[in-house]
Amino acid sequence: MVKAICFDLDGVYFTEDSFKRFAQAMSVNTDYDTAVQILKKSPEMASFKKGEMSEEAYWDFARRELKLDYSNEKIFELLRGSYEVNERVVEVVKKVRELGYKTCICSNNFETRIREIDAKFDFLKNFDVKVFSYLVGCIKPSEEIFKYLVGAASVDPSEIVYSDDSSEAVETAKKIGINALHYEDFDGFIKYLNELGVNI
Secondary structure (H helix, E strand, O other), rough: OOOOOEEEOOOOOOHHHHHHHHHHHHHHHHHHHHHHHHHOOOOOOHHOOOOOOOHHHHHHHHHHOOOOOOOOOHHHHHHHHHOOHHHHHHHHHHHHHHHOOEEEEOOOOHHHHHHHHHHHHOOOHHHOOEEEHHHOOOOOOHHHHHHHHHHOOOOHHHEEEEEOOHHHHHHHHHHHOOEEOOOOOOOHHHHHHHHHOOOO
């Protein structure tokens, strides 16, 4: 029986365009692809997401690579301004919680984004379980982060529903017994929940 439902943040709880707007705002002196590389795919961002690189050190690196003279507060303001929630997903999160399911996040994420977006939307209050890579020191698709999720949710792996647009992360979650779906669209996720007996 399902007891906990894990929602993705980027492209699900927050709109697909949110990160794109931030990358565009940060690419005034470079091109968009370079901004995406620095802000999403660089080894430095991976270290930041694992809590290995400090906030100050990461943004100093980003400023240099993107040829920006923005203060941290200017960058944080651009980040907050770029992000929007998907209201439909917000309502589903609230509804399943009202139905008695634990709502969870298991996310490769970094300190700045979570703090600044929560300051804007106060969204963390909608989740019972929050597993962030920068706090636990490991990132998806490692088994470690999913084990943190199971422990934090205090349920059996088979009682968790998880979805991700990374097939690698989905396969790792399945290995430890979590009900995992390769995310393609929100309607497909809702259908999967219904198939598992979660009627929304």
